[in-house]
Amino acid sequence: MIEGKSDGPLDRAFAIVGYIAGQTKAVSVAEIADALSLPLPTAHRLVGNLEERGLVQKALGTKRYVVGNRLVTLSAKVIGAAFRTARRHAVLRAVAAEIGEQCEIGVVRDNMVAYVDSVRASQPQGLQFNPGEAAPLHCTSTGKIYMSRLPERAREKLCRALALTRYTETTIADVASLMKVLEETRKRGWAKTNEEFVRGVVGCAVPILSPDRELIACLGVSVPVARVSFAELDRFIAPLQKAAALLSETVLQADDDADSDVPENF
Numbered sequence: 001m002i003e004g005k006s007d008g009p010l011d012r013a014f015a016i017v018g019y020i021a022g023q024t025k026a027v028s029v030a031e032i033a034d035a036l037s038l039p040l041p042t043a044h045r046l047v048g049n050l051e052e053r054g055l056v057q058k059a060l061g062t063k064r065y066v067v068g069n070r071l072v073t074l075s076a077k078v079i080g081a082a083f084r085t086a087r088r089h090a091v092l093r094a095v096a097a098e099i100g101e102q103c104e105i106g107v108v109r110d111n112m113v114a115y116v117d118s119v120r121a122s123q124p125q126g127l128q129f130n131p132g133e134a135a136p137l138h139c140t141s142t143g144k145i146y147m148s149r150l151p152e153r154a155r156e157k158l159c160r161a162l163a164l165t166r167y168t169e170t171t172i173a174d175v176a177s178l179m180k181v182l183e184e185t186r187k188r189g190w191a192k193t194n195e196e197f198v199r200g201v202v203g204c205a206v207p208i209l210s211p212d213r214e215l216i217a218c219l220g221v222s223v224p225v226a227r228v229s230f231a232e233l234d235r236f237i238a239p240l241q242k243a244a245a246l247l248s249e250t251v252l253q254a255d256d257d258a259d260s261d262v263p264e265n266f
Contacts, residue, residue: 012038013046017071020056024151026064073109087250092219093119095243099221099236101228105208105247106142107217109134111162113142116217138164138178139171139196141205142218148186149207149215155182168199190237194230201225204233206240208247219244 015036020027033043047065050056054070096103096119104118112134137143138159147155159175159182166173172181185191192204205220221236 009046012036012042013050016043016046016050017055017067020065021067021071024154026059026062026066028064032065069110088247089117089119091243091246091250092117095219095239096120098239101221101223101236103219103221103240103243105217105219106135106140106205108137108143108146111137111158113137113140113146135197136162136165136167138162138173139167139193141191141193141203141220144182144185144191144193145205145207145218146215148182148191155179167197168195170194171196190241192230192233195225202228202230202233204236204240206237206244208244210248216248219247 016032019032019035029043029047030040032038032047033040036043038046047056051058051065051068054068056065056071057068058064059066092103092105102118102120104115106113106115108114113136114134135143137147147158150158156175156179159178164173164175164178165171172178190204190206192202194202201222202225203220203222205218207215208217208219210216219240221233221240223233
C-alpha cells in the first residue's frame with residue numbers, strides 16, 4: 001500500500017522508487033504493482049517514465065528493475081548536503097579534536113567511495129580526504145563497510161565485478177581474501193585498512209545508520225602508521241561510534257545553523 005493520504009502520479013512514482021530501493025534483488029513490474037496495489041498498466045507507465053529519467057533501470061539481461069544510476073548519484077549528493085550543515089560539521093570537528101586525527105564522512109557512489117565532508121587535525125601529515133575526492137571500495141574502510149552489509153551473493157558479485165587494483169603491497173587484490181575480510185567486517189560492525197590504498201597510512205571507519213538501521217554513510221579516520229599502528233586503530237572506534245550515533249540522530253532532522261554546538265556530553 002502507498003503510505004500517506006495523497007495518491008497522485010508523483011506520490012505513486014515516489015512509492016515505486018522507494019519500493020525498488022528497498023529490495024535486495026531486481027523486481028518485476030508485476031511485483032511492483034502487487035506490492036503497491038497499483039493497476040498493472042499504471043505501474044508499467046510510471047516505471048517507464050522513471051526509466052526514461054534514469055531513476056530506475058533494468059538489471060542487466062533481464063526485464064526486472066533496480067535503482068538507476070542517476071538516482072544513485074542524486075542520493076549521494078543529497079546525503080552529502082545533509083551532512084554539510086553546521087550541526088553535523090560540528091560533530092565531525094569535535095571527534096577529530098578528541099582523537100587528534102583527520103576525520104571524514106564518506107558515501108558510496110558509482111562503486112567508489114566519495115567523501116562529502118572532512119576535518120583536518122592539527123598534524124598535516126597523512127592521507128587527507130577532501131570533500132569531492134573519491135577512493136576505491138576494496139581498499140578503504142568505508143568501502144569495506146558498504147560491501148560487508150550487502151547480502152552474500154550480491155557481495156560476491158560486486159567483488160568479482162570490481163577491478164581489484166593493487167595499490168600497495170598490502171592491498172587485498174583477490175576475491176577470496178576480500179570476501180573473508182568482508183565477512184569479518186560484517187560480524188564486527190566496523191572496518192580497518194592496513195596501508196592498502198596509500199603506503200604508510202592506516203585507517204578505520206564505523207557506519208552511520210538511519211533509524212531503521214540502513215547504511216547512510218561512514219565516519220572514518222586516516223593516520224600515518226608512523227604515528228598510530230594498525231593495531232592501535234582500535235582505540236579510535238569508541239569515539240567514532242559515539243559521533244556516528246549522534247550523526248545518526250540528527251541527519252534526518254531539520255538543521256538550525258544557529259544551534260550548531262555539539263552537546264556537552266559528547
